Amino acid sequence: MPTGRRAGSVGPVIGLPDDVTACLFDLDGVLTSTAALHEIAWKQTFDEFLAAHAGPDEPEFSERDYTAYVDGRPRADGVRTFLASRGITLPEGLPNDDPEDPTVNGVGNRKNGLVLKIIEERGVQPFPGSVAYLEAAHQAGLAIGVVTSSANGARVLDAAGLTRFVQARIDGLTIGERKLRGKPAPDSFLAGAADLGATPATTAVFEDALAGVKAGHDGGFRFVVGVNRADQAEELRANGADIVVLDLAELLDES
Template sequence: MIITFGQGPGNAGGAGLVDPVSVGLNRGLRACLFDLDGVLTKTATVHAAAWKEMFDVYLYQCARHTGAPFVAFDAGADYARYVDGKSRDDGTRSFLASRGIILPDGGPRDSVGTATVHGLGNAKNEMMLRRMNEDGVEVFEESVRYVHAVRRAGLRCAVVSSSTNCQAVQAAAKIEDLFDRRIDGLTARHENLLGKPAPDMFLAAARALGMNPGECAVFEDALVGVEAGRAGGFGQVIGVDRAGQPQALMDHGASIVVSDLAELLG
């Protein structure tokens, strides 16, 4: 279930001169693979808030049941360490394991409130969609400007997101037409792709564009995302620092780190 779009602006069929240097990339690159949340859209904070709402409800119920003290989910440190960039199920398991909690996986149709990995994940998703509907989706304007520049330079583009809400976020942000392909959480589920830090989703995006990994640049703000870029042998891995962690992004595999993609335009 790899999603195909029409050709983006400034790249009719991918023909013509490809000039990665004009957009701050290495020579020989022909495609760009963009994470969505935190790179192009300001939904990372919405995700973090939804994770906190869901986990705090569950942790409070656990504390009442066991008599142990309630320790809330930290939307900064816990989100970055255990959840950011991972699939919904992997993020749920990772954080719960940090608290010594192991739940059965259950199934994708588990109802909200069920004490399973899928049940908690579905609760988080419901909270996320509610917040999106209430507040809308903002973009990083300068980063979107960069994607337009990439298309004018003749490079092909894919969006690669662990979220199953990727299409809804793109549509709300009005940026669907900028990308030739979408590889998201639904694709991963359908194709049995491992989540980040495994490189599977980025490798699937490269294949969908007809490229070798070495011909593609990866753009990521999450530590597990840059790890995935490094593990996949991609031509360049650009870390986007939205959380004041430039050295950590470098340590996990970024070739270079910028605070916004427009910096690459010079």
């Protein structure tokens, strides 16, 4: 498994420090447009839950709620964190809880069923700039990994045609199997670097979620790229992004 650049590769071509040998990409919102589909599924799930369990005066789930409490976190963590913001605590339940069960796992399973249905209906589209960046990183000889809190990481990568670039994948299933803490803890990124045979000191992290940027920063990674898909550039910087871009293509040297 490659762990470094090919001889003669040049850092500025891909906008990273010269000592970076590996890249870890978040999936939803960085490589693919599926973050928007996740937000739709979370909103429907939480709005229906709040209407049934919190009363008609409870405000609906908002875009701010998504970025503050859910985006980038493992599914169950997102359920707990958002509901805690509304003063609601649920029993954990079991991983195979029915989607209608009033448990953390039940609510999470309802959301997952919805997002899979939406993905099936709409398909998965990678961002063209991200595909171009993956191509450039591959040509530069960088090791490439994906670190996502989604349990559907393999399915999304396959549907987007991106699996061919990926040498290591840490997803929601891996996080559960290895008992890793989810983002904003750095555990999943640290595991991704280790699976690539790299160290944080020589690895770049690419994230659009505040929780993910914080995880990259707190994990001591060499370079953290914040991808500003949700008009939160200042928040990305405040959480530890070394640079903020609207699209990964901005990092490529076109000269």
